[in-house]
Amino acid sequence: MNFDLSDEQTMLRDMLNRYLRERHDFESRQRHAHDDAELWTGLADLGILGAVLPEQAGGLGGGAVDTMLIMEALGEALVTAPYLESVVIGGGLLARFPTDATTALLTRIGSGEARLAATLDGDGMRADRRDGGYHLHGTARTVIHAPGASHMLIAARNSEGDRLIFLIEATTPGMVQHPYRLIDDRPAADLTIDCQLPAAALLASGDAACTAIAATEDAARAALCAEAVGVLRHMFNDTLAYARQRQQFGQPLARFQVLQHRMVDMYVALEQAISATYLATLNLHAAPADRARAVAAAKAMIGTSARFIGEQAVQLHGAMGMTEELAVGHYFKRATAIAQQMGSRDQHVRRYAAMPRMPA
Structure with missing residues (x-):
């Protein structure tokens, strides 16, 4: 590669x-x-x-x-x-x-x-043919950036269980948002929908919708992994700089061997996250099975690295690491949110384990 x-x-x-x-x-x-x-x-x-x-x-x-x-x-x-x-x-x-x-x-x-927001699982949303269009009704949980979006991409299922994707304006009558903020301060909302849509609102259905959703979700997971790499790198660099500057017992924290080992472990976790993210990114246009395998591995690795690097960064900063005034706590919150978004570490480990083994 x-x-x-x-x-x-x-x-x-x-x-x-x-x-x-x-x-x-x-x-x-x-x-x-x-x-x-x-x-x-x-x-x-x-x-x-x-x-x-x-x-x-x-x-x-x-x-x-x-x-x-x-x-x-x-x-x-x-x-x-x-x-x-x-x-x-x-x-x-x-x-x-x-x-x-x-x-x-x-x-x-x-x-x-x-600006767009999307909810693509479709499990809580139903679409029925009615009056030449579609009656879209149901609920969607934690639609990130729904507040402030001009348009929504919403997946639903019809009575036969087929998946459909609709593109609608956020001001469509019958769509109600219940907004709140996540731990990393991003806006989100739960949606309650009961609206009549024209036929033109349908973006895709059937196999085309399933294929598009699967590829788009894996691309989004790889992008989240890349964002996490930036977050983790910042936490590592901040912690390293702080350990070199902070004095304890007459010398910088970075001079203590046990903390040197801790920061080496953080660096290893960062490099593992970077490598897994590169592999996922370069496999986004591979065969669907290879793409899914690489993305699942990367998302699982990000979950592991995010928790380890974040915990060490906060601990090595001491009590300051938990304050609103210091950046490291905000980065840890973002890393934690990324680790859970679109599948946690454990979910992607199970996803990876269920896939066919690669040929030797």
Whole structure:
């Protein structure tokens, strides 16, 4: 496998990292914790929102590695704006079903005008044919970034058990949000839906919907792993810098051998997370079974590394590590949320174990 970045990818990574250092440091993030409009506009102006969207929609047509680089940078800067929901999930699904309407919406996503949220499991949602359209009804739990979204992608099942995907506006009559915030301060909502939709709201159904959902969810999991790498790297670097600066018994904490061993273990956990994420990213366009295997392994590894690095980072910072004023606690909360989102470590270990063994 080739792990070298192209010149364009290196420029993309460096440009985004520089922008976030200048415009979204920890103090700025805390001041604007519940208002990311300026940051979202800035990401659109930089071309970040359109970097992996199709060229037909005004995007740059980037691939999985570009998404990985962007998500890693967003994680390192603790950006909780809806890039995953709008671009990776929303943009990824819409690009699979090109029409004039989806292309127009993709263009609006790239310009920052539209934001998407998605609920794709479909277990609590039912869609029945009625009056030339669909009667969509049911509930959806923990729809991340539903508050503030302009459009929703909602999966449902019909009476035969087939999966369907609907694209609707967030202001559709009959959809009620019950908003709240998660432990990492991202907005989410439980949805109660009972609405009549036109036939044009149906994006996909049957096998096409199942295939699209499976591929999009694995792409989103790989993107979450990349974000986690950025989060974990920041926690490791912060902890290393603190141990070199903090004095105890007349010498820096970093001089104590037992703490040196602890930080080496953190570094190993970080490198394992990075390697697993690279493997998952490079397998996103492989056969579905190979893709699923690599993504499950990466998500399980991220769960292990996130807990270990986060716990060590907080402990090595002492009581300060739990304060709102210090960044490390906020990063640990984000790492914990990522570890649980779209399947926990244990769920993905079971998923991996149930897959056919790779040929020797």
